Each structure stands twice: as C-alpha cells, then as structure tokens.
Amino acid sequence: xxxxxxxxxxxxxxxxxxxxxxxxxxxxxxxxxxxxxxxxxxxxxxxxxxxxxxxxxxxxxxxxxxxxxxxxxxxxxxxxxxxxxxxxxxxxxxxxxxxxxxxxxxxxxxxxxxxxxxxxxxxxxxxxxxxxxxxxxxxxxxxxxxxxxxxxxxxxxxxxxxxxxxxxxxxxxxxxxxxxxxxxxxxxxxxxxxxxxxxxxxxxxxxxxxxxxxxxxxxxxxxxxxxxxxxxxxxxxxxxxxxxxxxxxxxxxxxxxxxxxxxxxxxxxxxxxxxxxxxxxxxxxxxxxxxxxxxxxxxxxxxxxxxxxxxxxxxxxxxxxxxxxxxxxxxxxxxxxxxxxxxxxxxxxxxxxxxxxxxxxxxxxxxxxxxxxxxxxxxxxxxxxxxxxxxxxxxxxxxxxxxxxxxxxxxxxxxxxxxxxxxxxxxxxxxxxxxxxxxxxxxxxxxxxxxxxxxxxxxxxxxxxxxxxxxxxxxxxxxxxxxxxxxxxxxxxxxxxxxxxxxxxxxxxxxxxxxxxxxxxxxxxxxxxxxxxx
Amino acid sequence: xxxxxxxxxxxxxxxxxxxxxxxxxxxxxxxxxxxxxxxxxxxxxxxxxxxxxxxxxxxxxxxxxxxxxxxxxxxxxxxxxxxxxxxxxxxxxxxxxxxxxxxxxxxxxxxxxxxxxxxxxxxxxxxxxxxxxxxxxxxxxxxxxxxxxxxxxxxxxxxxxxxxxxxxxxxxxxxxxxxxxxxxxxxxxxxxxxxxxxxxxxxxxxxxxxxxxxxxxxxxxxxxxxxxxxxxxxxxxxxxxxxxxxxxxxxxxxxxxxxxxxxxxxxxxxxxxxxxxxxxxxxxxxxxxxxxxxxxxxxxxxxxxxxxxxxxxxxxxxxxxxxxxxxxxxxxxxxxxxxxxxxxxxxxxxxxxxxxxxxxxxxxxxxxxxxxxxxxxxx
Ligand SMILES: [Cu+2]
Numbered sequence: 001x002x003x004x005x006x007x008x009x010x011x012x013x014x015x016x017x018x019x020x021x022x023x024x025x026x027x028x029x030x031x032x033x034x035x036x037x038x039x040x041x042x043x044x045x046x047x048x049x050x051x052x053x054x055x056x057x058x059x060x061x062x063x064x065x066x067x068x069x070x071x072x073x074x075x076x077x078x079x080x081x082x083x084x085x086x087x088x089x090x091x092x093x094x095x096x097x098x099x100x101x102x103x104x105x106x107x108x109x110x111x112x113x114x115x116x117x118x119x120x121x122x123x124x125x126x127x128x129x130x131x132x133x134x135x136x137x138x139x140x141x142x143x144x145x146x147x148x149x150x151x152x153x154x155x156x157x158x159x160x161x162x163x164x165x166x167x168x169x170x171x172x173x174x175x176x177x178x179x180x181x182x183x184x185x186x187x188x189x190x191x192x193x194x195x196x197x198x199x200x201x202x203x204x205x206x207x208x209x210x211x212x213x214x215x216x217x218x219x220x221x222x223x224x225x226x227x228x229x230x231x232x233x234x235x236x237x238x239x240x241x242x243x244x245x246x247x248x249x250x251x252x253x254x255x256x257x258x259x260x261x262x263x264x265x266x267x268x269x270x271x272x273x274x275x276x277x278x279x280x281x282x283x284x285x286x287x288x289x290x291x292x293x294x295x296x297x298x299x300x301x302x303x304x305x306x307x308x309x310x311x312x313x314x315x316x317x318x319x320x321x322x323x324x325x326x327x328x329x330x331x332x333x334x335x336x337x338x339x340x341x342x343x344x345x346x347x348x349x350x351x352x353x354x355x356x357x358x359x360x361x362x363x364x365x366x367x368x369x370x371x372x373x374x375x376x377x378x379x380x381x382x383x384x385x386x387x388x389x390x391x392x393x394x395x396x397x398x399x400x401x402x403x404x405x406x407x408x409x410x411x412x413x414x415x416x417x418x419x420x421x422x423x424x425x426x427x428x429x430x431x432x433x434x435x436x437x438x439x440x441x442x443x444x445x446x447x448x449x450x451x452x453x454x455x456x457x458x459x460x461x462x463x464x465x466x467x468x469x470x471x472x473x474x475x476x477x478x479x480x481x482x483x484x485x486x487x488x489x490x491x492x493x494x495x496x497x498x499x500x501x502x503x504x505x506x507x508x509x510x511x512x513x514x515x516x517x518x519x520x521x522x523x524x525x526x527x528x529x530x531x532x533x534x
Numbered sequence: 535x536x537x538x539x540x541x542x543x544x545x546x547x548x549x550x551x552x553x554x555x556x557x558x559x560x561x562x563x564x565x566x567x568x569x570x571x572x573x574x575x576x577x578x579x580x581x582x583x584x585x586x587x588x589x590x591x592x593x594x595x596x597x598x599x600x601x602x603x604x605x606x607x608x609x610x611x612x613x614x615x616x617x618x619x620x621x622x623x624x625x626x627x628x629x630x631x632x633x634x635x636x637x638x639x640x641x642x643x644x645x646x647x648x649x650x651x652x653x654x655x656x657x658x659x660x661x662x663x664x665x666x667x668x669x670x671x672x673x674x675x676x677x678x679x680x681x682x683x684x685x686x687x688x689x690x691x692x693x694x695x696x697x698x699x700x701x702x703x704x705x706x707x708x709x710x711x712x713x714x715x716x717x718x719x720x721x722x723x724x725x726x727x728x729x730x731x732x733x734x735x736x737x738x739x740x741x742x743x744x745x746x747x748x749x750x751x752x753x754x755x756x757x758x759x760x761x762x763x764x765x766x767x768x769x770x771x772x773x774x775x776x777x778x779x780x781x782x783x784x785x786x787x788x789x790x791x792x793x794x795x796x797x798x799x800x801x802x803x804x805x806x807x808x809x810x811x812x813x814x815x816x817x818x819x820x821x822x823x824x825x826x827x828x829x830x831x832x833x834x835x836x837x838x839x840x841x842x843x844x845x846x847x848x849x850x851x852x853x854x855x856x857x858x859x860x861x862x863x864x865x866x867x868x869x870x871x872x873x874x875x876x877x878x879x880x881x882x883x884x885x886x887x888x889x890x891x892x893x894x895x896x897x898x899x900x901x902x903x904x905x906x907x908x909x910x911x912x913x
Contacts, residue, residue, distance in 0.1 A: 062702065063694040070770045070837070136839050143767045149744065150727040150769060154663075154869055156840070238745025244728055245743055279606070281616035309730055309765075310741045311748035314648045318641060325633045329626060336625045339597050344613035346606045357601070361594060368586035375636070377571075377643040378579045380739045381564055384730060384765040448564045450734045452765040455773030457692060459703045 015518050025120070028112035030097050031516060035415070036119050037094025038408070042484070044086030044126060045401075049477050051079040056439075056473040059466045064457055072456035073141035074133060080144025081162075084262070085169050086126050088396065091404045092265040093118075093176045096204050099411060100180060102509035102516065103198045105189030105525040110182035111175075118175035125168035132158035143454060145255070148236035148247040152228045159229065163222045170215040177208035177215075184208075189508065191527040195289070198507050199282065202289055203268030206296045210257045210264070213300075217254040221247065245310055252303035260299045262396060264292060266363075266403035267334060270356045272507070273410050274338055277353035278345025279504035284337040291330035291337075298327050308379045317376050324374035328367070335364050350502075351425030355406035358398055358433050366394030369444065384454075387447025393440045397476075398433075405432070405483065412487065413501045417515030418494030424486045431479035438472025506531050565734050568756045568781075572737025574643045581639070585632065647738075650751050653719035655712070661722075661729035661742035661764070662876065663869065664771035664828060668710045670794070671721070679798040682876070683708045684824045685774045689832075692774075704761040707824065709778040713787035714757050722748045726871060730766035733779055741766055754781040769869070771828055804880045805903050811887070814900065818888025821881045826889075829869060834893035841869070845893035854899050858886050858909055879906040 016023045016032065027033060055075050058066050067075070097115065101108055109115045132139035137156040140146065151159060184205045188197070197205075224247075227233040234240025236247045267288075275282045282288065304312060304320040312320075338360050347353070369391040373379050382388060413419050442465040447453075451462045458466065497514040508531055512520050566576045604610045658669040658677070669680035683706045690696040692703075699705070712718045722731050724742035732739035736752045754760075762777040782790065809817075823832065829841040834850075836843035844850045849857050861882060864872035873882065880903040887901040 062698060064692050065694065069773060070840070073767070073770065073772075138840070141769075147728055147767070150767065154727050154769060238743075243745070245746065278604075278612065280612040280614075283616050284618075284622055285616070287622045309739050310743065311746060314645065317644060321640065321644070322637060325637060328633060329629050332629045333622065333625060335593060336621075339593060339600065340618075340621070341616075342597060342600045343604065344610070344615075345600070345604050346610040346612040347601065347604055348606045349601075357597070360597070364590065364593065368590060371586065372579065372582045375578055375582055375640045377575050377640060377647060377737075378564075378582065380647075381575055381579070381734060381737060383739060445562045448562070450565065450762070452732075452763050452773070454767045455763075457703060457773050459701075460698060 026116070028108070028116050029518065030101050030109045030112070030115065031415075031518065033109075033115050033119050034094045034096075034098030037090050037097055040119070040122060041087050041089075041091035041094060044082050044090070045480070046484075047130070048079050048082035048087055049480060051075045051082065053473060053477050055079065056470040058456055059458070060470040061467065062458055062460055062463050067456070069456045070138065070141065073143075073454070074139045076454050077140045077143055077146075078129065078133065081129060081140070082126070083396075084144060084258075085166075086122075086129075088262050088400050088404070089173065090122060092204075092207070092262070092400075093173075095200075095265065095269070095404070095407050095411075096176075096180050098415065099509060100183055100201055100204060101187070102414075102512070102520060103201050103507055104184060104187060104192060105508045105521045105527060106183055106187035107519065107521050109179050110187055111179045114175050115179050118172045118179065121168050122172050125165040125172070128161050128165045128168075132156075132161050135161075145251060146225075147251070148225060148228070148244050149238075152225050152236055155229070160226065163226050166222045167219055170219045173211050173215050177211040180204055180208040181212070189521070189525050189527040195286065196527075196529075196532050198268075199271035199285070199288055200265070200268035203264040203271075203292055206292050207261050207264045210261050210296055210299065214254040214257045214261075217250060218258075221250040221254065224250075245307075248307050248310060249304065252306045253300075255306065256303040257296075257299040259392075259395075260295060262400045263363075264296065266359065266400045267292060269403040269407045269410075270338065270359050273352045273356040273406055274341050274360075276410075276502050276504045276506075277350060277356075278342050278347050280341060280345040282337070283340035283343075284333070287333055288337055291333040294330045295327060298323065298330070302327065305374060305379070308376050309383050321374060321376045325371065328371050328374075331367055335360060335367075348503075350409075350422060351420070351429055352406045352410035354426065354429045354433075355402045355409065358429070359402045359406065362394055362398030362402070362436070366391055366399055369394065382447065384452055385447035386443040386451045386453055389453045390440050390443035390447060393443070397440065398436050402432070402436075408487070410502075411509070412490060413494075413497030414509060414512075414514050414516055416491050416494075417497055417513075418490050419497050419501075420486055420490035420494055424482075424489070428479055428483050428486055431482065432476060435472050435476030435479050439469050439476055440472070442466075442468045442472075567735040567737050568758065568760070569736050569752055569754055571643070571647055571752070572735060574646065575737040578640055578643055582636065585636065589632075650719060650749055652717055653751055654716040656719045656721060657710070657712070659720050659722045659731050659742065661724040661726075661731070661768070661775075662871065663726050663769050664764070664775040665824070666710075666731070666775065666777060667876070668708075670791075675721075679794050681708045682824065683710060683778070685776050687774075701761065703774065704763070704776045704778065706776055706778045709759070709780045711780050711782055711787060711790055712752075712754065713784045714754050714781050715784060717751055717753045720750045720752070722750060725875065726869075727768045728766050729764045729768045729775070731762075731777060732765045733760050733762040733777055735760040735762075736779075739765060757781050757783050774828075801878065801880070805878060805907065807880070808902055808904075809880075809884070811891075811900055814884045814887040815891060817881070818884035818886075819892070821877065821885040822888050822892075825873065825876065826885065834889075834895075844889050845895060850889045850895050851897055854886070854890070854897070854901060854905075855909055857890065858882065858901070858906060861886055862906070862910060874910065879903040882906045 018026055058072060135158045139158050140162045142151040142155060184201055224235040228235055228237055234242035236242050236244050238244060271282055271288060302320060302324045305324040373382055373391060409420060409425055446462045446465040449461060451458055499514050500510050508525055564576055564579045566573055656671040658671055660667040666683045667680060669677040672678050686705050686707045687703050691698045722740050722742045724744045729742040730739055731742055738750050738752055740748045740750045758781055760779045764772060764775040830836045830844050834843060834845035849860055862874035864870045883901045883903045883906050890897040
C-alpha cells in the first residue's frame with residue numbers, strides 16, 4: 001500500500017516505481033492497467049477459442065466422436081461466458097484505460113486505485129469459472145444465458161462458484177465504468193467540450209452508463225438463483241409458486257443492453273479509424289452521438305425479443321417487435337455515416353482500416369439477420385436455431401472482435417513505439433476474414449434448414465454445413481495465434497513509430513511521443529480544433 | 535490493375551457457382567412448410583431477405599465504388615464535407631418508412647397465429663427431460679389416453695458403430711398422430727426444465743415452461759410425416775428429443791383413435807392383474823430403457839456422481855417399499871423425477887422389479903401393480 005501512495009506522490013518519476021511482478025500488482029497507472037486488461041482478455045480469448053474448437057471438432061461430423069453431450073454443454077456454456085465476460089468486455093475496458101485519458105488529455109484515470117482493484121479481481125473470477133470444469137459434477141452446463149430452472153434446481157453443484165464469479169465480474173465492471181465516467185466528465189482538457197470529444201470517448205461514456213444500469217440487474221438475478229438453490233426460496237421454481245419466465249425477463253433486461261455494451265465501443269473504434277485512413281473528417285459527428293444515445297435508450301425496451309416463443313400476450317409480442325425494428329434506424333444512420341466518411345476521401349488500406357471496413361460490412365450483415373429476427377412470426381422459425389448463432393457471431397466476431405483487433409493495430413505503435421509488420425498484418429486480416437465467413441456464413445443455412453443450437457449431434461442433412469463451419473473455425477483459430485506472433489514481433493523488433501504514426505490521424509493521443517511516456521498530460525494540453533477529428 | 539480485374543472475375547465465378555449450387559439445394563432456405571401459417575411465415579422471411587439484400591447491395595456498392603475510386607494511390611484528394619442535414623434526414627425517414635411497410639404484414643400474420651378457438655381436437659404436449667408426452671384431451675380437457683414419445687435412434691448409430699439411418703436423430707418410438715383438415719390445438723407445458731416444441735413444417739414453435747400452459751394451433755391439409763426437435767437447451771440429451779408428427783387422413787385417424795381408446799381400457803385392466811416374474815422382467819426392461827436408461831444407463835452403472843448407478847446400489851437391493859417410493863416421488867432438487875406422474879402402477883411395478891433383479895441385483899421379492907397402488911393410496 002505504501003508503494004501505491006508513494007507512486008502517486010512522486011509524480012516526477014519518469015517510469016514505474018516498482019519493477020517486476022510488484023509493478024503490475026500494485027500499479028495505478030492507466031497504461032499499465034490497460035496493458036493488463038488487454039493481455040488478460042487475449043488469454044481469455046485463446047481459452048474461449050479452445051473451447052470453441054472443441055465444440056467444432058465434435059460437430060465436424062454427425063454422431064458423437066470425441067466428447068459426451070454433458071461435457072459438450074459445459075463447452076458451449078463456458079465458451080460463451082469466457083468470450084463475453086472474459087474476452088470482449090475486458091478488451092474494451094483495456095482500450096478505454098489506455099486511450100480515454102490520452103484522448104481527453106488527462107494524466108490518468110480519475111480513480112487510479114480503484115482501477116487497480118477492478119482489474120485484479122477479474123483473474124480470480126475467471127480462475128474460479130475455469131476451475132469448475134474440473135469439479136465433480138462438472139462446470140456450468142446450462143448455456144451462457146443460464147435459464148432457470150436448468151441453472152437452479154437442475155444445475156451441477158459448481159453453479160454456486162459460477163454465481164460468485166459473476167458477482168466479481170459485475171463488481172469489476174461497475175468499478176470500471178464509474179472510473180470511466182468520472183474521468184470523461186471531470187478530466188477533459190480545457191476546450192474539449194462534450195461535443196468535441198472523440199467518438200470512442202463518447203461511445204464509452206454511454207457504454208459505461210449502460211453497465212452501471214444493468215450489471216446490478218445481473219447481480220440481482222444470480223442472487224435470486226443463489227437463494228433458490230441454497231435458501232429454499234422459489235423465485236424461479238414453479239412448484240413453489242415462482243416463475244421461470246421471470247428469470248428470462250430479468251436476465252434479458254440485463255442481457256440486451258449487454259449486447260450493446262459489447263458493440264457501442266466498437267462503433268467508437270471504427271469511427272476513429274475510418275476518418276484517419278480516409279483522411280477526411282467523420283461524417284455526421286452529431287448524428288453519430290445521437291444515434292449512439294438512442295440505441296442505448298432503445299436497448300432497454302426490447303429485451304423480450306429474445307423470448308418471443310415463451311408465450312407472451314399478443315400486445316406484448318407486437319410492442320417488442322416494433323421496438324426492436326426501430327433499432328435498425330439509428331444503426332443504419334451509423335453505417336450510412338461511415339460510408340459517407342469514406343466517400344470522396346483519400347483512402348489507404350492499412351491493417352486497421354481493413355479490419356474496420358470488414359467490420360462495417362460484416363456487422364451490417366449481422367444487423368440484417370437481426371432485423372429478420374425482429375419479425376416475430378419469422379422468429380418462431382429462427383429462434384434457437386443456428387440462424388441465431390450465425391447472427392450473433394456476425395455481430396460479435398467480425399463486429400466487436402474485429403474492432404478490437406483494428407484498435408490494437410491502430411494504437412499499438414503509440415503503446416510500444418514500434419510498428420507492426422504491415423504485410424503480416426494484412427495476411428492476418430485476410431486469414432481472419434476468410435475464416436470468419438467460412439465458419440459463420442454456412443450457419444445461416446443450417447439454421448434455416450432447422451438445426452437447433454446447443455446440440456452435440458445433428459441429423460444428416462446438416463452435415464455439409466457443419467463440416468465447412470468446422471474447417472473455417474480452425475482457420476480462424478489459427479489466424480488468431482498468428483495475430484499473437486505479429487504483435488510480439490512488433491513489440492520486440494518493429495520499426496520505430498513516429499509520434500503521429502498515421503498520416504491522417506488527429507486527436508490528442510497523437511500529440512505525445514511514441515511510445516507514450518509513462519506519465520502523460522501532467523500539465524493540461526492545449527486542445528484546439530485541429531485535433532478535432534471525429 | 536489487370537491482376538485485380540482477374541481476381542474480381544474469379545471471385546464472380548465462385549459466387550455464381552455457389553449461387554447455382556444453392557438454388558439447387560432446397561436445404562439452403564427456410565422450409566415453405568405445409569400450413570397456411572408456415573407459408574405466410576415463409577413469405578415474410580423472403581420479403582425480409584430481399585429487403586436486406588437490396589439495401590445491402592446499395593450500401594455495399596457505394597462502399598466498394600468509394601474504395602475503388604477514392605483511394606490515395608489514385609491521387610484522390612479528400613473532400614472536406616462532413617455533414618448534411620438533408621442526407622441525415624433522408625436516411626432516417628426512408629428506413630422508417632420501409633420498416634412500417636414491413637411491420638404491416640408481420641402484424642397480420644402474428645394476429646392470425648394467435649387466433650386460437652374453434653379447434654376440433656386438443657392435445658396436451660408435456661415435456662420431460664428428455665422426451666415428450668402427448669395427452670389426447672376430451673371436451674373437458676381430461677386425458678382420454680396418453681403416451682410418451684422417445685427418440686428411437688439406437689445408441690450404436692450415435693456412437694458410429696452402425697450406419698446412420700435415413701431419419702437419424704429425427705425418429706421416435708411413438709409418433710404424435712393428428713387428423714388432416716381439422717384444427718388442432720396444442721397445450722404445451724413442462725414437467726421439469728424449459729423445453730421448446732417445434733415442427734418447422736407447421737411454422738409453429740413454443741416453449742414448454744413448467745407451471746405454465748402455452749397454446750398453439752395448426753391445421754394441416756397434406757397427410758405426411760413431419761419432423762422437428764426440442765429447441766430450448768434442456769440438459770444432457772437436449773439434442774436427442776425429436777418430435778415426429780404424422781398427419782393422417784381423417785378416416786384413418788378416427789380408426790386409430792378408436793383403437794387407442796380400446797387399448798386404454800386394456801391398460802386400466804392390467805392394473806388389477808398379477809404378473810409372473812418373467813412378464814415383469816420383460817415389461818420392466820422396456821420401461822427402464824425408455825424412462826431410466828438415459829441417466830442410469832442400460833447397464834445400470836449410471837454416470838457417477840451426477841447419475842448414480844443402480845447395479846448393487848443400496849436403493850435397488852434395499853427395502854422394496856423405499857425403492858418404490860423413491861421412484862414414485864423422485865428426489866426433489868435433483869434430476870430424479872417423480873415417476874408416479876409418468877408411469878402407471880403396472881409400469882412402476884415392472885420397472886422396480888426389473889431394477890431389483892437385473893445386472894446381478896438379486897432380491898427375492900416380486901412387485902405387483904397392487905403393491906404400488908396399496909403403497910400410495912394408503913392414507
Ligand atoms: Cu428438451
């Protein structure tokens with residue numbers, strides 16, 4: 001604790017106060033913590049990816065070849081949990097930690113010690129989740145949506161550890177979002193009004209509010225589960241007068257905003273990168289801000305579109321159908337704005353730009369299938385089939401994940417002062433692009449043909465699509481290991497990067513040296529309109 | 535540039551090949567199905583698909599044109615515009631109008647789907663881990679007769695020891711039979727976790743939720759066999775609880791129905807019979823295979839620690855009435871269901887007798903239906 005206090009007192013230090021493990025354990029530096037978040041999320045991404053490949057190996061052919069159904073369910077569940085809570089969300093928090101202070105011209109996050117805590121409780125949560133797989137009775141096997149009563153009365157004993165882990169993750173997210181909000185609202189450089197903030201900062205501000213609103217709801221619902229399991233309550237137990245459908249309402253009241261928590265920062269990243277490489281200001285900045293806000297608002301009133309088959313009254317079905325369809329409008333505005341930003345620009349296609357363009361196209365495809373899913377009568381045919389699996393993977397993999405990869409390529413030179421190898425980056429892009437489409441596009445077809453999701457085995461007519469999907473998954477998995485190689489190579493032996501890094505880059509983060517010094521903006525920077533960009 | 539042109543041409547050939555192949559294979563699209571509802575749903579799906587394809591083509595074309603023309607390598611100078619109220623207004627209003635146009639037919643179909651009433655037959659669909667029970671209801675919604683429907687694909691096919699059959703995983707021991715040309719209502723519920731009942735060709739799907747009775751209807755005109763699956767994750771064997779519905783011509787259906795009613799009275803008679811040990815073992819083995827084996831396994835070894843083995847277990851060789859009670863009432867808070875709700879006294883007697891004499895279990899008792907009835911009707 002003393003070291004922490006000293007480090008905040010001795011602001012004139014040029015580097016970290018501690019070295020070795022102690023530096024990382026006790027750090028309150030936003031750059032260190034950002035790095036920790038990013039490496040943590042990458043390791044979770046690899047673990048979640050291994051689980052995905054176990055799933056795809058079993059599904060390569062009809063019949064059961066490698067694993068038993070019970071274990072298969074543990075794989076789908078933990079793949080989902082680890083990717084959502086361990087890979088995507090911490091990666092965006094890591095980006096926010098690194099970039100929000102640099103983009104708004106703040107010396108650090110507003111609450112540095114809480115920042116340390118919000119990171120360091122995460123590894124415990126995920127160690128706990130992963131350790132459940134080795135417990136007698138197995139790990140969580142009820143899907144990442146953990147519908148009661150499968151996750152309560154019928155759950156393996158390890159569910160209690162799962163609940164505890166969710167509480168820890170939730171606490172981490174809440175602390176992280178308080179920190180981000182406090183930083184953005186209080187620590188912007190003089191002259192940076194809200195409507196001059198970079199869009200990444202805007203989208204994170206809105207995301208942080210979403211997190212604050214819904215993580216307590218998630219904590220509430222898992223606590224109700226805990227009480228049902230251990231203390232004899234019957235919130236979700238029909239035999240005791242409870243209601244399993246209520247679980248779904250509460251879960252999705254968290255779950256739908258959660259979907260936007262994973263995509264709004266992605267919108268922000270892409271809105272930074274496209275203007276840079278189009279060498280043109282972001283088109284429709286104001287409308288981007290309004291669109292993001294309206295998506296955030298709408299995300300609270302559409303939750304039951306995940307539950308169209310649960311048996312709601314007609315009026316309810318119609319309301320949720322209409323509300324869901326409306327989301328297409330602000331989402332469309334965003335896509336149109338990105339295309340207009342590119343229009344009559346002067347584009348170059350470095351790796352971050354390639355990933356961002358793929359994001360716009362493939363995310364839009366995911367959006368289209370989302371619009372189709374909104375149509376209640378058609379949803380009856382799509383619901384809980386591979387069509388849904390294809391839909392949300394398009395939104396999360398070439399959507400959220402591609403934006404994270406784009407962000408890493410885009411800001412890595414600023415972080416470590418070295419450039420990645422452009423040709424290797426492009427190879428990584430094309431492998432990922434092909435891999436993701438070969439994996440997930442055929443799943444639209446198997447879903448339409450009637451293949452349910454979360455099954456370890458399937459009827460013969462789905463065999464071809466599954467085989468293609470599995471091949472694609474291995475290609476995609478391999479290309480992410482290649483990504484690790486590209487990154488390590490850049491950090492170790494990349495060419496030195498200039499301060500501005502990219503010809504078309506604007507924003508305060510590019511006014512400091514590359515690599516970014518350990519302490520930046522200890523004096524508030526001058527923010528003038530030449531750095532307003534997006 | 536030439537290289538790029540070639541690349542594009544090759545890509546175009548690939549896409550058109552894929553398209554030809556896809557048009558040839560009908561499993562690439564949603565099934566049209568056989569009911570008015572499923573056809574209306576298919577039409578909605580196609581409208582949505584085309585709207586998405588057209589919007590996608592416009593947006594992506596603009597993007598590709600821009601990527602082709604407005605590149606620095608071609609000497610493009612970036613424009614300085616970055617806002618247009620008119621454009622923003624247009625691409626808010628136009629999508630809104632398209633959405634309203636789409637919502638109208640969707641609303642119509644949904645209202646039609648909710649139009650229950652006027653049905654000539656009601657069937658209760660009750661889900662269990664991992665099978666379906668179908669109860670044919672009379673006018674007062676009491677069960678006339680009922681049966682369970684289990685997947686009938688042999689384990690050897692699943693574990694690749696045997697060639698897979700034509701309807702691999704989509705076949706059951708007892709199919710649900712309904713008449714054609716009559717409106718049938720399904721009342722759907724569950725006994726344990728949430729399942730979902732789906733027959734794609736009818737265009738209907740509904741969750742089976744414990745403690746809740748959902749309703750759904752269909753009217754099938756074409757006789758035939760229609761297959762579906764459980765579509766809500768319901769535990770270990772979620773992938774193995776198919777739904778098979780046979781829509782029969784009305785006369786055939788009526789004949790079948792009468793036969794079932796007769797069989798039902800025979801079943802009730804059996805409750806007061808005395809069986810030989812061999813008869814009990816034979817019937818017990820059947821009941822065990824369809825109700826118990828998915829957890830406790832055919833060899834009685836179970837999957838410890840989740841599903842305990844029965845061979846030599848303290849229950850299966852212990853006091854008979856305790857054994858009966860456990861099977862009848864289940865173990866609350868675990869996957870062990872209360873089979874008193876699923877099996878009649880004759881089946882319970884047989885399966886308990888079987889468990890006490892199979893796999894080397896060797897108790898010297900015999901269990902008759904009346905033992906079950908006496909044990910559970912006592913005050
Ligand atoms: Cu089921």
